[in-house]
Amino acid sequence: MPQFEDNPFSDPTIDNPFSDPSVQQVARSTTNATRGLDDYNPFDGQQNANQATVQQPTQPAIMQAVSPPAGQYTRPAQPQQSQAPPQNFTTADFQELKRRQEELERKAEELARREAELRAGSAGRRNNWPPLPAFCPVQPCFYQDINVDIPLEFQRIVRHLYHLWMFHALVLALNIIGAMSLMIAGQGFTIFGLSILYFVLLTPFSFICWYRPIYKAFRSDSSFNFMVFFFIFLFQIIITTVQSIGFSGGGSCGLITSISAFEVNVGVGIITLLVTIGFITSVVADVMLMAKVHRIYRSTGASLAKAQAEFTTEIFRNQHVQTAASSAAAAAVNAQIANANSNRY
CATH class of the missing domain: 1.20.900 (Dbl Homology Domain; Chain A)
Incomplete structure (x- = not known):
């Protein structure tokens, strides 16, 4: 029977690669990850239901910033513009807004009145010029409203x-x-x-x-x-x-x-x-x-x-003019009829 050689790693002068701490850490993590797989039975449903799942912690991928090469132009970052908060309305501002709203309402009423007058037509308007008092026997002769x-x-x-x-x-x-x-x-x-x-x-x-x-x-x-x-x-x-x-x-x-x-x-x-x-x-x-x-x-x-x-x-x-033209046309037709009748007899 051949004689076996001695363990080459027993010599203390030789470095053992498995004694490296980083290798041992990887070995321990691998052991913990596969510990649940050693006792896993695919045919035991109850054991599978009760067995806790082991999740590997994941870390998000982080992209490292790469510095541009020398001589290449880099666009400077634009500073964010800070928006100033709106100032609070004072009493004077509120009164000004209220006055403008009332003025717009008056203008809307005036436009509605003018539109109603335009729809009514000139026949429904009463003459208002010259502005004479009601007791005057002479009444206004014209209607005039420049705004309308x-x-x-x-x-x-x-x-x-x-x-x-x-x-x-x-x-x-x-x-x-x-x-x-x-x-x-x-x-x-x-x-x-x-x-x-x-x-x-x-x-x-x-x-x-x-x-x-x-x-x-x-x-x-x-x-x-x-x-x-x-x-x-x-x-x-x-x-x-x-x-x-x-x-x-x-x-x-x-x-x-x-x-x-x-x-x-x-x-x-x-x-x-x-x-x-x-x-x-x-x-x-x-x-x-x-x-x-x-x-x-x-x-x-x-x-x-x-x-x-x-x-x-x-x-x-x-x-x-239409009445005069109709009368002239009728007179001409009657004259022609009278002339035709006289020539017939």
């Missing part, structure tokens, strides 16, 4: 034109006072009578002949009414220019009349000079507003052909 009838972008220019008409009426009224002072100073009754006539005629005619057409033009985008406004308003400018000059015996306290009034009386000259300044201001305002209206008119794409087409359409829509 005129589009929002044209309301300002229409108000300016309305104020310009009122300024013309005011200057004509002051012209009566200046003419009265001239009459008292011995200049005769003619200038005073003509000043009254100018006020009585020009004030309503200017409202009807050029203000109402421009009001309708902006209300319904009517080229025909624009043309009527330009034609009549040109005469308005010419008349106001003549009145600002103030020819002798013309019935207006213009520049010439005020200069001659200073020779008679200084007080009368001052009054007539104020009226002259009013006439000159009216002329300047007329020219400026006419230029502005013409610029708006050109921007809307209106033309003379469109105005003629609107005029023809309005003529045929007129009830009186």
Whole structure:
């Protein structure tokens, strides 16, 4: 029988690899992990149900940060923006919000009222201009509401034109006072009578002949009414220019009349000079507003052909014109029938 060699690891001079602490730790963990497998019986269901399962502790994978190579650009980390917390509302802020809410509610009610009036149509509206008291035997002749009838972008220019008409009426009224002072100073009754006539005629005619057409033009985008406004308003400018000059015996306290009034009386000259300044201001305002209206008119794409087409359409829509045309057509037909009957016999 061969003799066995001695254990090579018994020599203390030789290092035993199994004496390494790391190897022994792995061996112990392996023993603990397989301890439950040694006694495992796959055919014993009760033992398997009662046996506790051994779970291996797991550790999440952690990626180590790798430093970029030298010379490579690294994007710096963006600092987080800190959001400041909203400030608390004070009493003043609450009152301001409440006021704005009330203002929006009032505007909503006003818009609802205007919408109801627009739905009602012009037939359901009552005339409100001129604003006369209820006991007056003469009732208002026109309906006017710039906030309802005129589009929002044209309301300002229409108000300016309305104020310009009122300024013309005011200057004509002051012209009566200046003419009265001239009459008292011995200049005769003619200038005073003509000043009254100018006020009585020009004030309503200017409202009807050029203000109402421009009001309708902006209300319904009517080229025909624009043309009527330009034609009549040109005469308005010419008349106001003549009145600002103030020819002798013309019935207006213009520049010439005020200069001659200073020779008679200084007080009368001052009054007539104020009226002259009013006439000159009216002329300047007329020219400026006419230029502005013409610029708006050109921007809307209106033309003379469109105005003629609107005029023809309005003529045929007129009830009186339709009645006259029907009567003329009926008379022509009756005349032809009478002629045919007379020729037959």
